[in-house]
Amino acid sequence: MDEAEEVRVGAKQSGEVDRISHLPDSLLCQVLLFLPTKDVVKSSVLSRRWRDLWKCVPRLDLYGFDFHEEGCYTESGMENCVSFVDRFLSFVDRFLGLHSESCLESVRFSFLGDGNREPDNALIWRWMNTVLDMKVKHIEYSEDARESxxxxxxxxxxxxxxxxxxxxCGVTMSSPEFVSLPSLRVLDLIYVIFPDDLALETLISGCTALETLNIARSAASAYDKLLVLRVCSQSLLSFTYCQDKEEDFMVDRSVVIDAPRLKFLKLDSHRTASFIIKNSGSLVKVDIDIVFSLSGGSNFDPADLPKRNMxxxxxxxxYLVKDVIxxxxxxxxxYDYSRCEPLPLFCNLSSLNVFFAHDSWEMLPNFLHSCPNLKSLVVDLPIYPDPGRIYMIPGPRCVLSSLEYVRIMRPLNGEELETKLVSYILENSPILKKLTLILSAGCGFYRKKGKSVILKELIAIxxxxxxxxxxxxIWEI
Structure with a gap:
């Protein structure tokens, strides 16, 4: 009786159904694809059948510290056994050697050094060239190297x-002479350094099937030389651009987007001065946290015509989008811009989410006035107020004729502003169906007044x- 039969007999005698033992090896490998490589390798101790099964799984998913062992350090902090980095390198070499004649579906690993040595670029090149020759479909690689x-x-x-x-993530790219990535649909570039503007532009334009592009840039990187980031793609559907907000590294940079099929756009950067969007007719949803490099206490100057035009x-x-965050x-x-030129009407806008980093409300009604068909409004407030702000909702008040649903999260500490905000919505929304108010009971305001008093005041508006x-x-915090 072989081992598989012993397992099945044991399962029958115990009254349990052993479904896994009936699965073919090919299907078991597909199940193991969902596990990190370190756990896949551990499955080899289950039985003789599983001993070599991990070698057939077409996925490499490793993290450098997976090879760190407890007790490998002396009191001085230095390892007294073989470096976990060396163990990591050895395993990757062995794994790629076992799969050299087959196709590799996915590669995901972080090469984390021990803090005392730089990653071996020649080794990384060899690994990458190997997996590319194996017709890999998915690559995730994160580097913890010093900038270079x-x-x-x-x-x-x-x-x-x-x-x-x-x-x-965290790597430096070479300047491509030619790019052809006809199957690439998702591209994430996290703190990736390119030698010049043209290198990144060439990469993006060479991905002819690209649908999702996410770019994050570091504010403090001395090697980030990009002054104009151009995204030109005929296939792109979703683009996210984020940049650190450290004001000590303020540089006027530009992002130019030419993607006629783009539906979702997220921009999160206070350091970028200019955002130019061409062929934006397909945009449905935008998520924006940008100030056109006006952060750091600088105010909008109506006399600055280039900034006004921008x-x-x-x-x-x-202005044609349907959903705005x-x-x-x-x-x-x-709001400052609207004092010299009127805002366009967002006639298609039906859903608006506003996230407040401070508690100044004077600009919200002004923007709502430009949303004649808004149906849903979500407002997310900070828990604690800024005592230096002046609370006001300037008039005249507009009728929110289309608003149906409102949700206000974590209202402020100040009774006057809170009452004004809720009153403004309730008194100017003729077809409003529901207003949900989520309060934070831990704020000082709620400790001074009883919950029943607060509810009576709100209901009486x-x-x-x-x-x-x-x-x-009411949340208890």
Missing amino acids: DESQIPPAIYTCLTLVSLEL IRNFLGSI ISSRTLEVF PRLSTSCRVIVS
């Missing part, structure tokens, strides 16, 4: 015909809609 202008990624990455998704053109490229900082820039329900939820 030396490329850690081989040029062969630019001409992989099978690559479907690519995520790189903001006007940006508003003109997003916006920060209070961006609203403040638009007059409302223009006869069918509106006010729902109050």
Whole structure:
């Protein structure tokens, strides 16, 4: 009787059904694809059948510290056994050697050094070239190297015909002579250094099937030389651009987007001065936290005509969207701009989410006035107020004729502003169906006043809609 039969007999005698033992090896390998490589290797101790099964799994998923063992350090902190980095390197070499004649579906690993040595770029190149030759579909590689202008990624990455998704973090890229990535659909570039503007532009334009692009940039990187980031793609559907907000490294940079099929756009950067969006007719949703490099206490100057034109053109490229997520900082820039030029009407906008980093409300009604067909409004507030802010909602008040649903999260500490905000919505929304107010019971305001008093005051506010329900939820924090 072989081992598989013994397992099945044991299962029958115990009354349990052993479904796993009936699965073919090919299906078991597909199940193991969902596990990190270190756990896949551990499965080899289950039985003789599982002993070599991990070698057939077409996925490498490793983290450098997976090979760190407890007790390998002396009192001085130095390892007294073989370096976990060396163990990591040895295993990757062995794994790739076992799969050299087969296709590799996915590669995901972080090469974390021991803090005393730089990663071996020649070794990384060899690994990358090997997995690319194995017709890999998915690559995620994260580097923990000191910043350098030396490329850690081989040029062969630019001409992989099978690559479907690519995520790189903390690496330096070479300047490509030619890019052809016909299968690539998802590209994530996290703190990736390119030698010049053209290198990144060439990479993006060479991904002819690209649908999702995510770029994050470091504010403090001395090697980030990009002054104009151009995204030109005929296939792109979703683009996210984030940049650190450290004001000590303020540089006027530009992002130019030419993607006629783009549906979702997220911009999160206070250091970028200019955002130019071309062919924006397909945009459906935007998530924006930008100030056109006006952070650090600088205010919008109506006499600055280039800045006015820049903001006007940006508003003109997003006014047809249906769903907007916006920060209070961006609203403040638009509010200052509206004092010299009117905001465009967002006639298609039906859903608006506003995230407040501070508690100044003077710009919100002004923006709502430009949303004649808004149906849903979500406001997310800070828990603790800024005592230096002046609370005001300037008039005249507009009728929110289309608003149906409102949710206000974590209201402020101040009774006057809170009452004004809720009153403004209830008294100016003729078809409002529901207003949900989620309060934070830990704030000082709620400790001074009883919950019952707060509820009575809120319920007593007059409302223009006869069918509106006010729902109050109090969080205990």
